[in-house]
Amino acid sequence: MLVLLLFIVVLSLDVHAVAIGVNRASIEFDEVLRNGFARETVVVTTDSVIPIYGEVLLSGDEQEWLNFSARNFSFSRDAPYTLVVEVRPPTDARIDSYRVNMSIITSELSRSTGGQIGTSTRASLGVPIRISLTGTQRLACRVSGIRVLDTERGQQLEVRLSVQNTGNVRVNPEVFIEIFDKLRTRSVVELSRVFGKEVLPTVTESGTLLFPLDIPIDQYWATVKVPQCESSDLMTFDVLDVGGVKDDGELVRIDAEPWAEVGDIMPVTAIFRNNGVRSVRASFRGTIERIDDGSVVKVIQTDEVIVDPSVTADLQTFFNPTEPGQYRATGRVFYNQKLTIERDAIINVNGASLGFGSLRLNTILLLFVMVVIILLLAIIIRRRRRQAGQYR
Numbered sequence: 111m112l113v114l115l116l117f118i119v120v121l122s123l124d125v126h127a128v129a130i131g132v133n134r135a136s137i138e139f140d141e142v143l144r145n146g147f148a149r150e151t152v153v154v155t156t157d158s159v160i161p162i163y164g165e166v167l168l169s170g171d172e173q174e175w176l177n178f179s180a181r182n183f184s185f186s187r188d189a190p191y192t193l194v195v196e197v198r199p200p201t202d203a204r205i206d207s208y209r210v211n212m213s214i215i216t217s218e219l220s221r222s223t224g225g226q227i228g229t230s231t232r233a234s235l236g237v238p239i240r241i242s243l244t245g246t247q248r249l250a251c252r253v254s255g256i257r258v259l260d261t262e263r264g265q266q267l268e269v270r271l272s273v274q275n276t277g278n279v280r281v282n283p284e285v286f287i288e289i290f291d292k293l294r295t296r297s298v299v300e301l302s303r304v305f306g307k308e309v310l311p312t313v314t315e316s317g318t319l320l321f322p323l324d325i326p327i328d329q330y331w332a333t334v335k336v337p338q339c340e341s342s343d344l345m346t347f348d349v350l351d352v353g354g355v356k357d358d359g360e361l362v363r364i365d366a367e368p369w370a371e372v373g374d375i376m377p378v379t380a381i382f383r384n385n386g387v388r389s390v391r392a393s394f395r396g397t398i399e400r401i402d403d404g405s406v407v408k409v410i411q412t413d414e415v416i417v418d419p420s421v422t423a424d425l426q427t428f429f430n431p432t433e434p435g436q437y438r439a440t441g442r443v444f445y446n447q448k449l450t451i452e453r454d455a456i457i458n459v460n461g462a463s464l465g466f467g468s469l470r471l472n473t474i475l476l477l478f479v480m481v482v483i484i485l486l487l488a489i490i491i492r493r494r495r496r497q498a499g500q501y502r
Contacts, residue, residue, distance in 0.1 A: 195239070
């Protein structure tokens with residue numbers, strides 16, 4: 111939750127008030143090692159169009175553990191200031207929880223009215239800092255923003271990623287890449303190297319790794335793993351001829367009705383988007399299989415269609431279930447001798463053999479209404495017969 115602390119400064123009767131604030135009520139440094147490191151940020155804002163000057167003031171015995179991006183800074187409505195706060199406890203610090211009181215105080219705020227100087231004052235707000243020390247090392251990190259860039263034949267493979275250190279010790283993880291052929295049936299080459307930067311606790315670092323690579327021109331798949339951060343991701347890239355044009359397509363999703371009845375003819379639609387710069391010929395190919403035993407009940411394939419650049423196309427086929435159960439439609443789009451990543455959709459098929467308990471709600475309600483109507487008709491007919499017998 112963003113906590114906005116407002117301080118109203120009255121300058122004169124015809125001068126508007128000025129407010130300053132911060133985006134957090136306090137700063138918490140948890141599980142910091144002795145001789146360790148941690149970093150947090152505070153955004154200082156104001157509604158004043160004119161720049162305001164601020165100063166950081168501290169009180170507390172442990173204030174010397176703290177460093178700041180600046181102790182004096184300026185900020186305005188259109189240019190808020192991001193204050194970076196870092197803590198480095200000494201080696202001989204006692205394992206305990208500490209508190210430092212931080213205040214941000216502005217320079218004098220004043221206005222003149224009719225040639226006379228109006229009221230001037232200063233605004234101040236407090237952001238308490240808590241530092242909790244531990245003697246236990248904790249190694250943890252997250253990986254994001256993984257990208258494997260296309261390359262030309264004989265050039266290095268470029269991989270980009272970001273590492274966020276969520277533990278309390280420095281990390282410099284090793285990155286492993288396994289490259290597969292276009293059909294992902296054969297491993298082509300395995301590569302590895304360290305990230306190359308020591309990432310401090312609470313810090314996120316972005317980096318670019320270069321790997322020597324000499325494989326034929328084609329589409330490939332790469333599994334990028336960072337075991338230390340428990341991260342694994344799959345993506346595709348191309349090895350192009352010098353000056354070659356890249357075809358780039360994406361299977362956005364597979365659309366299918368999640369519920370159906372035995373005998374229904376239901377569409378299964380692959381949503382394909384052409385992200386490249388030229389038209390492609392695309393078709394959707396896949397299977398529909400039962401989830402319970404993995405048996406394939408239908409091989410699906412659409413006709414080829416021409417998809418222009420920046421266009422999203424529906425590649426549609428149909429499924430006519432003959433037995434109840436749960437099915438998975440899986441497939442990918444083939445376009446200009448390339449493949450998209452595989453997607454799937456779940457289809458639940460109802461039928462008589464599933465039993466009353468598995469019928470859909472609207473079917474149960476319909477049966478209930480029909481039974482009630484039949485019972486009412488039977489009661490009415492019986493009463494009329496009794497009445498007719500009394501008048502004979």
